[in-house]
Amino acid sequence: MLGVLWALLVPPGQAPDEPAHIGYAQVLAEDFRLPDEATGRTFSREQETAQAFANVDQTAQVLATRPEWSELAYEDWRRAQAKLPDNARGEGGHADTFRGANPARANPPLYYLWESVAYHAASSGDFFDRLYAMRIWSVVLLLVATTATWLLIGELAGPRRSLQLAGAALVGMQPMAVFVSSSVNPDAALIACFALAFWLGARVLRRGLTLRDGVALCGVTALAVLTKGTGYALVPGVALVVGLSAWRARAGRRPTALVAGASALALAVPVGVWLVLARSLDRAAVNEVPGTGGGGGAAAAGGGSPPGVNLIDYLWQFYLPKLPFQGNVPAIDRLPAFDVWIKTGWAAFGWLEVRFPDPVYGVLGAVTVLFLAGAVALLVRRRRSEDLAPVAFFVVTALALLAGLHWIEFKSISTEGVVFNQGRYLLPLLPLLGAAAAASLALLPTRWRMHATGFLIGAAFVLQVFSLALIAQRFYA
Amino acid sequence: MRSSGLAALVATVVCGLIALALVAERDDRALAFTTGVVPSIPAAELRSGETVCQSPISVPQGFDRVSVQAGAPGSLGQPLEVSVRSAEGRRLGRGRVPGGYFGPSAQATTVGEIAAGQKISVCVRDAGARKVALYGNAGSAALPSAAVQRGRALDTDITLVFRNREPHSMLSLVPEIFERASLFRPGWVGPWLFWALSAAALLGVPLLLARALTDSRDEP
Numbered sequence: 001m002l003g004v005l006w007a008l009l010v011p012p013g014q015a016p017d018e019p020a021h022i023g024y025a026q027v028l029a030e031d032f033r034l035p036d037e038a039t040g041r042t043f044s045r046e047q048e049t050a051q052a053f054a055n056v057d058q059t060a061q062v063l064a065t066r067p068e069w070s071e072l073a074y075e076d077w078r079r080a081q082a083k084l085p086d087n088a089r090g091e092g093g094h095a096d097t098f099r100g101a102n103p104a105r106a107n108p109p110l111y112y113l114w115e116s117v118a119y120h121a122a123s124s125g126d127f128f129d130r131l132y133a134m135r136i137w138s139v140v141l142l143l144v145a146t147t148a149t150w151l152l153i154g155e156l157a158g159p160r161r162s163l164q165l166a167g168a169a170l171v172g173m174q175p176m177a178v179f180v181s182s183s184v185n186p187d188a189a190l191i192a193c194f195a196l197a198f199w200l201g202a203r204v205l206r207r208g209l210t211l212r213d214g215v216a217l218c219g220v221t222a223l224a225v226l227t228k229g230t231g232y233a234l235v236p237g238v239a240l241v242v243g244l245s246a247w248r249a250r251a252g253r254r255p256t257a258l259v260a261g262a263s264a265l266a267l268a269v270p271v272g273v274w275l276v277l278a279r280s281l282d283r284a285a286v287n288e289v290p291g292t293g294g295g296g297g298a299a300a301a302g303g304g305s306p307p308g309v310n311l312i313d314y315l316w317q318f319y320l321p322k323l324p325f326q327g328n329v330p331a332i333d334r335l336p337a338f339d340v341w342i343k344t345g346w347a348a349f350g351w352l353e354v355r356f357p358d359p360v361y362g363v364l365g366a367v368t369v370l371f372l373a374g375a376v377a378l379l380v381r382r383r384r385s386e387d388l389a390p391v392a393f394f395v396v397t398a399l400a401l402l403a404g405l406h407w408i409e410f411k412s413i414s415t416e417g418v419v420f421n422q423g424r425y426l427l428p429l430l431p432l433l434g435a436a437a438a439a440s441l442a443l444l445p446t447r448w449r450m451h452a453t454g455f456l457i458g459a460a461f462v463l464q465v466f467s468l469a470l471i472a473q474r475f476y477a
Numbered sequence: 478m479r480s481s482g483l484a485a486l487v488a489t490v491v492c493g494l495i496a497l498a499l500v501a502e503r504d505d506r507a508l509a510f511t512t513g514v515v516p517s518i519p520a521a522e523l524r525s526g527e528t529v530c531q532s533p534i535s536v537p538q539g540f541d542r543v544s545v546q547a548g549a550p551g552s553l554g555q556p557l558e559v560s561v562r563s564a565e566g567r568r569l570g571r572g573r574v575p576g577g578y579f580g581p582s583a584q585a586t587t588v589g590e591i592a593a594g595q596k597i598s599v600c601v602r603d604a605g606a607r608k609v610a611l612y613g614n615a616g617s618a619a620l621p622s623a624a625v626q627r628g629r630a631l632d633t634d635i636t637l638v639f640r641n642r643e644p645h646s647m648l649s650l651v652p653e654i655f656e657r658a659s660l661f662r663p664g665w666v667g668p669w670l671f672w673a674l675s676a677a678a679l680l681g682v683p684l685l686l687a688r689a690l691t692d693s694r695d696e697p
Contacts, residue, residue, distance in 0.1 A: 001682055004672045008666060009658055050621045052659040055513035064517045064638075069510060069657035071598060072535035076621055077661070122663075129663040137668030161693035162482070169686065453693075457686050458489025465679070467498055469647075476654040477506045477647055 002173065002464055003139030004184035011067040011475050012131055013056035014350045015096055015183030016424065020104040021112070022131060022184050023047060023092050027102075028109060029116035029123075030090030034283065036145070036166035039095025043101055045084055047092060050127040053077035059475070067475055081126065104186075106284045108274055110226035111159060111186035114141075133290040134184050141192040142181035146172035147429040148195035153438045155202040156390060156404045166441055166453045167434035171195070173460040174433075175347045175467040180424050183274050193224035194428035198394065198435075201241045205389040209245035209256065214263030217241065222270040229286035230425065233404050237397035238267070244389055314410050331419045338365060344422025347467055352422065354474045356466070370432055374440025394432050401428065482690050490683045498648065505644035509540035512619045512637045516546035516581070520613030521626055522634035523603035525555075527625040528609060531619075531635045532598030535596060538653070539593045540639035542574065545601055548580020555605025561588050561668035564596045576605050581612050587642065599637055610633050 012020045023043045024035050043051075051057060053076060055068040068074070095101035119138030122129045157163050171177060181188040200217040207213070221238045224231030246260040262439035278285035313326045319337045322328075332336075333339055342365040348355050355361075379387055409420040441452055514520075514536060521529040541560050556576035561569045572586030591597065603609045612635075616623065619634040655671035 001674070001677050005671075005678055007549065008662065008670070008674070011658075050585075050661070052617060055619075058513045058618050064511075065513045065515055066508070066511050066538075067661070068513060069660055070535035070537035071660065072537070072594075074660045076535070098533045125663060128661055143488055162690070165689050165693045169689075384614070385631050385645075447481070451485045452486030454482035454487075454690060455489050457690065458493065458683075459484040461490055461682060461686060462493025464682075465493065468678075469497060469501065472651075472654050472658070473504065473647060476657040477508065477650050 002468075003142055003178055003182045003235075003469060004136055006178050006471075007132060007135035007139060009471055010179070010183060010349070011056075011059065012054050013051055014059060014067065014475065015179065015185060016351055016422070017104060018183050018185065019047070019051060019056060020102050021186065022134070023102050024104045024107065025112045025115040025134060025184060026089065026130075027093035028112045029119040031093070033093065034109060034281065035093040036095075036283065036451055037101045037105070038094045040096065041092050042094065042096045042099040044090065044092040045088040046081065046127050049080050049084065049088075050077065053080065057375065061353050063474070068313045069476065106287045107186055107228055108226045108278075108285070109222060111189040111228070114138075114189060122323050131184070135182055138184060138188045139182050141188040142172065142178060143433065144192040145177070145181075145195040148192070149201045149434045152195070152199040152202055152431055153435050155199060155206055155477050156435060157438060157442065160438075160442070162450065162453050163438035163441055166456050167431075167438035169429050169457045169460055170437050171434040174430055175463055176424055177351075177427050177430055178343060178464065179347075179349050179467070180427060187427060190224060190231060191427050191430060193220055193227060193231065195431040196220045197224065197238060198397075198431050201238060201393045202390045204241050204245050205393065206386070208249060209242065209259055209263070211259050211262055214242060214245075214259050215266040215438075216333075218263040218265075218267035219270075222267045224428075225267075225271050226274055230401060230404060230428070232286070233401035233428075234397055235267070236400045237393045237464060240396055241389075241393050242394075272284060287293060311410055312331040314413065315406060318406070329413065330417050331413050336419070336421070340419075340421050341423050341426055342368065343423065347463075347470075348423065348473055348476060349467070352401065354470055356470065368433065371422055371436040371440050374443055375436035378439040378443055398429055398432065399428070482558075483687055484671050485531070486683070486687055486690055494679065495695065501647040504647040505670050506647060506650060507542075507640045507642070507644040509538040509639040509641055510536070511639065512622060512634065514614045514618040514634045514636040515556070516612035516615055516636040518612065518633065519610040520599075520635050521611045521624055521631060523601070523609050523611065523626075525603055525606050525608070528600050528602040529624055529631070529635065530562075530598050530600040531622055531624045531637060532562075533596040534599060534622055534637070535598055536591060536593050536595050536639075537657070538639075539591060539641070541570075541587055541590050541642055542585050542640040543599060544585035544638040545574075546581055546636045547574070547578070547584050547609055548582065548612070549605075549607055549609045552607055554578035554580045554582075554584065555603055555607055555609040557584065557586075557609065558602040558604045559586050559588060560600045560602070561591055562598045562600065565597075569597065573604070581610070585638075585640065591639075601635070 026044060027033060053073060058467050059065045059067050066295055115134045118133040119130050122133035146168050149171040150164045153164045153167045177191060197220045200213060204213045204217055217238060221234045224234050242260050242263050246256045249256045275285050277304055309329055314329050317329050343361045344352055346364045405421050405425055412420040441449055444452055515574055523529060547554055549555050554576055555672045557574040560571040569591050570589035572588040573585045574586045578584055601611060613633050617636055624631040624633055624635050655668040658671060659667050
C-alpha cells in the first residue's frame with residue numbers, strides 16, 4: 001500500500017538515474033536488445049518527449065524548480081505524443097552527441113527483464129502507463145526483501161514472531177528502501193536478492209547443506225550478480241557458507257561434494273552464460289570501475305592514483321577526521337561516513353536533494369549505531385558457537401560490499417576527482433539492520449520488549465508518512 | 478503484555494500524525510507554479526528599453542506575483558517592467574521591479590490577479606539606463622515555451638516563478654497537491670486515487686500493523 005503510494009507520488013524521472021533505467025528497460029522490452037555505444041539516440045523520442053513536457057531534467061537535483069503540473073501542458077504533451085511515428089518507442093539505447101551512451105548500459109539485464117513484464121502488460125498504454133506499471137511491479141521486490149528478512153530473523157532467533165515482525169517492518173518501511181524499490185532501479189532487485197541470500201545462508205549454516213537449499217542460495221547469488229556488479233559482493237560469503245557446510249558434513253553419509261558442486265553450478269552456469277554473452281556482444285559484463293579502462297573489477301596497469309592521494313588516506317578520511325600529516329583527498333567532505341551512509345542511506349529522495357533537517361539524521365544515525373551495538377551485545381551475552389558461522393557470513397558479505405564500493409570510489413576520485421558512493425548502495429545490507437534491531441529488542445526485559453516493538457513499528461510508520469509529506473512538499477507545493 | 482505493545486504502537490502513530498498535521502499547518506507556501514527552468518546561464522541580455530517575452534506559458538494556478546532572476550554585470554541591478562499578456566496579446570497585468578539590487582538574484586513584483594486555465598506570455602523590459610541580464614537555461618528547458626527578443630526566438634528559456642501574496646499552509650494545499658500529482662500519470666490515476674491511498678495508508682497500515690503485532694505470539 002505504501003509502496004504504491006510512493007510509486008505514484010514521486011514524479012516521473014525524479015529518482016536516482018531513473019531515466020537511464022527506464023531507457024534500458026524500454027529498449028529491452030521493445031527491441032529485445034541491450035543499450036550500446038553506437039551512434040544514435042540515447043533515449044527514444046517517446047521518452048524524450050514525455051520527459052521534456054513533464055520537466056524531468058530541469059527538476060532533477062534543483063530544489064527551486066518543479067515538475068510540470070499544468071493541465072494545458074499535459075494536453076500539449078498528448079498532442080506531441082500523438083504526432084510521434086510508430087517507431088518512436090524502440091529507437092533508443094545508443095549514444096547521441098549530447099547525452100552520450102546510456103549510463104546504465106553496463107548493468108546486466110536481469111532487473112530490466114523483470115521490469116519488461118510490467119512494460120508489456122501495460123504496452124497498450126502511453127509512456128506514463130508503462131513507466132508507472134514498472135514502478136509498481138518493482139515494489140513486489142520490496143515485499144520479497146521484507147518476507148526474507150522475516151524468515152532470516154526466524155532462522156536466527158527461532159519462531160519469535162514479535163522480533164520477526166519488528167525486523168521485517170524496519171526493512172519494509174525504511175524510507176530509502178521503499179523509495180528506491182518504488183522507482184525503476186535495479187537496486188530494488190539487489191536488496192531482495194541479498195535478503196534472500198542472508199536467509200538461505202543462515203538456513204544452510206543452521207540446518208546443513210541440502211541440494212535444495214544450496215542450489216537456492218547459489219541461484220539467488222547468481223540473480224544478484226546478473227542484476228548489478230555489486231551483486232558479486234555476495235560471492236565470498238556464499239562460498240564461505242557452502243564451503244563450511246560441506247566441511248562440517250564431510251563425515252556424514254550425504255554426498256556432500258555432489259551437493260556443493262551442484263550448488264556451485266547454480267551460480268557458475270548463469271553467470272558464465274552472461275559473461276560469454278557479454279563478451280560475444282563486445283560489452284562490459286559488469287559496471288565499469290573508473291580508471292580501469294573497462295568493465296573489469298581490477299585496476300588496469302598504470303591506472304594508479306595521482307600524487308598525494310592514497311587508499312589509506314581516503315579510507316581514514318571517509319570514516320574519521322583528517323590527521324595533520326595526511327594528504328588531502330579531493331572531493332571528500334567532512335565525515336562522508338555520516339553524510340553518505342546515514343543521510344543518503346536513510347532518507348534522501350528525488351536525485352538525493354530532498355532531505356529532512358539535519359537533526360533527523362543525527363537521530364537516525366544514533367538508532368543505527370544502537371541496533372548494531374545491540375546485536376553485538378546479544379552475541380556476547382549468548383556466547384553460542386553456532387552463532388559464529390552466520391555472523392562470519394554476514395560480516396564477510398558486508399565487508400566485501402564495502403570493499404568494492406570503496407575501491408570504486410577511490411578509483412573514481414583518483415582518476416576523475418569525483419565521489420561515487422551513495423547510501424542506497426548499502427541498502428542490500430538492510431536485512432542485517434533489521435536482524436540487528438530484532439537482536440536489540442531481544443536484549444530487553446520481557447515486559448519492555450513489547451513496548452519497544454510497538455514503538456519501533458510505529459516510529460517506522462511515522463517516518464514513512466513524514467517522508468511522503470516531504471516528497472509532496474518538494475514537488476507539488 | 479501484547480496490549481502494552483499495541484498501546485505503544487497506537488501512541489507513537491497518533492503522536493506522529495498529530496506532529497505531522499501541526500508541521501503541515503505551519504508550513505506556509507506561496508508558490509503557484511514555475512516555468513521549471515533552472516537559472517544557470519544568462520538567458521537574455523537586455524539593453525536599455527529592450528524587451529524579452531517568454532510564451533506560451535500555461536497557467537495551472539492563479540497568481541499575482543512574478544519573480545525573475547536578474548543581474549547587471551558590473552553594476553547594480555536595473556529597474557524592470559514586467560507585463561503579463563493573454564495569448565491574444567491583451568495585457569492582463571503588470572508590475573515594476575525597482576533598480577539597485579545585487580545580482581544575479583530573484584526579483585519579484587506584483588502584477589495583479591491572473592486567473593488559472595489560460596496561456597499567457599510574460600514580457601520583461603529593461604526600464605533602466607544600463608544593460609541587465611535575465612537568467613535561465615537552454616531552449617529545451619521549458620518546451621513548448623520559448624523566449625523571444627527583437628522578434629526572434631532565442632536558444633534559451635527564462636526562469637520565471639509565479640507566486641501568490643497570500644500564502645497557504647501545506648495542509649490546506651493537499652487537494653491541489655493531489656491534483657498536481659495526477660498529471661503525467663497513467664490514465665486511471667486521479668486525485669481520488671491519492672485520497673483513497675492516503676486514507677488507506679493513514680488508517681489501514683496502522684490497523685494492519687496492530688493486527689500483526691497482536692498476532693505475533695512468540696513461541697516459548
